Amino acid sequence: MSPAPGREEILTALAAVDDPELRRSIVDLGMVGDVDIADDGRVAVAIKLTVEGCPLRAEIQKRVSTALIAVPGVTGAAVRLDTMTDAERAAMRGGLSAGLDVSSPFTDAGSATRVIAVASGKGGVGKSSVTANLALALADQGHSVGVMDADVYGYSIPRILGVERAAVTVEDLMIPIEAFGVRVFSIGFLTEEDSPVIWRGPMLHKALTSFVTEVFWDEPDYLLVDLPPGTGDVALSIAQLLPKAAMIVVTTPQLAAQRVARRAAAMADRVDLPVVGVIENMSWFIAPDTGARYEVFSGGGGQALAGELDVPLLAQVPLEPAVALGGDSGLPIVHGSPDSAAAKAMRTAADGLRTALAPGATT
Numbered sequence: 001m002s003p004a005p006g007r008e009e010i011l012t013a014l015a016a017v018d019d020p021e022l023r024r025s026i027v028d029l030g031m032v033g034d035v036d037i038a039d040d041g042r043v044a045v046a047i048k049l050t051v052e053g054c055p056l057r058a059e060i061q062k063r064v065s066t067a068l069i070a071v072p073g074v075t076g077a078a079v080r081l082d083t084m085t086d087a088e089r090a091a092m093r094g095g096l097s098a099g100l101d102v103s104s105p106f107t108d109a110g111s112a113t114r115v116i117a118v119a120s121g122k123g124g125v126g127k128s129s130v131t132a133n134l135a136l137a138l139a140d141q142g143h144s145v146g147v148m149d150a151d152v153y154g155y156s157i158p159r160i161l162g163v164e165r166a167a168v169t170v171e172d173l174m175i176p177i178e179a180f181g182v183r184v185f186s187i188g189f190l191t192e193e194d195s196p197v198i199w200r201g202p203m204l205h206k207a208l209t210s211f212v213t214e215v216f217w218d219e220p221d222y223l224l225v226d227l228p229p230g231t232g233d234v235a236l237s238i239a240q241l242l243p244k245a246a247m248i249v250v251t252t253p254q255l256a257a258q259r260v261a262r263r264a265a266a267m268a269d270r271v272d273l274p275v276v277g278v279i280e281n282m283s284w285f286i287a288p289d290t291g292a293r294y295e296v297f298s299g300g301g302g303q304a305l306a307g308e309l310d311v312p313l314l315a316q317v318p319l320e321p322a323v324a325l326g327g328d329s330g331l332p333i334v335h336g337s338p339d340s341a342a343a344k345a346m347r348t349a350a351d352g353l354r355t356a357l358a359p360g361a362t363t
């Protein structure tokens with residue numbers, strides 16, 4: 001039998017454990033408290049959580065005990081969960097933004113984050129479904145991805161990604177909730193008392209400003225922003241807050257929808273956001289019983305709009321009941337039915353988006 005482990009070995013093992021939402025080592029975050037090692041190899045560790053009712057208590061406890069048990073010589077592991085003191089929380093908060101320009105981490109010239117706003121003229125064309133699935137597809141390709149739900153009045157991202165709970169805050173910093181490897185933030189994560197939905201004009205801008213500056217995004221490779229329908233204030237705020245953002249426009253094939261989508265593109269132009277691609281959604285439907293293909297909304301609107309804007313048509317996504325079911329059940333189609341034509345189209349769109357945003361590509 002191996003001898004009881006030393007303190008150093010235990011701390012090394014704990015250093016490899018990340019907080020699931022902050023995605024930093026629990027040692028670096030100052031979350032490790034007392035460590036007791038008995039002669040017979042039993043180890044007891046105290047872990048200090050940011051808040052008492054931390055929704056991820058069980059997950060953190062599991063990660064810590066798994067890491068402890070794996071250390072040679074450990075014969076048993078006990079993990080006690082404590083709560084940080086105000087001073088400890090303040091220290092952690094300071095550490096999180098060290099080296100980041102908190103005023104807006106994405107406006108910094110050195111920021112490598114590609115920001116993509118997903119827009120449409122019309123409501124209900126599939127922006128939020130596309131945003132969620134693109135995010136998962138990019139994350140599956142190994143990129144770090146954030147999703148900012150900028151649809152303050154009509155948010156749907158929490159349901160689509162199956163994360164309908166309150167977010168944790170560390171002092172004034174709001175921590176995104178992780179889903180499918182993607183960091184997500186939505187007004188839907190703020191408790192009722194935090195989120196008066198009377199936000200209009202300047203208040204709306206204020207809310208979006210805090211989504212940009214007070215959420216711990218931690219510089220992902222891609223930040224996707226789900227916009228509300230239409231051509232209103234939100235796009236203007238996003239353009240001001242995230243001046244390096246690019247936009248993709250989602251449309252359905254009808255020519256009437258394309259005309260409305262054109263207005264979204266005109267708005268992008270006014271606020272100086274380059275449109276980098278068009279995604280056509282609900283392009284066709286395959287009847288499951290006969291296999292017959294129906295162009296439900298005929299028109300070729302996606303191609304027409306892409307041609308008009310001189311940008312690529314990134315993908316045509318078919319109308320599939322599984323897309324809607326996936327959105328309702330919190331399991332987007334890219335993960336729920338990865339072999340479906342719609343999931344493939346979402347991955348094609350992600351590939352096209354990466355190409356369009358690659359350094360050197362003209363936008």
Ligand SMILES: Nc1ncnc2c1ncn2[C@@H]1O[C@H](COP(=O)(O)OP(=O)(O)OP(=O)(O)O)[C@@H](O)[C@H]1O
Binds near residue numbers: 127
């Ligand atoms: N390709 C598709 N096949 C089947 N259903 C779809 C498809 N795309 C979207 N849907 C469904 O259509 C509805 C509207 O989609 P979604 O919420 O993504 O649109 P949106 O443009 O974000 O809407 P809003 O303008 O209200 O924000 C949802 O019920 C969604 O599940």
Ligand SMILES: [Mg+2]
Binds near residue numbers: 128129151156228
């Ligand atoms: Mg939406």
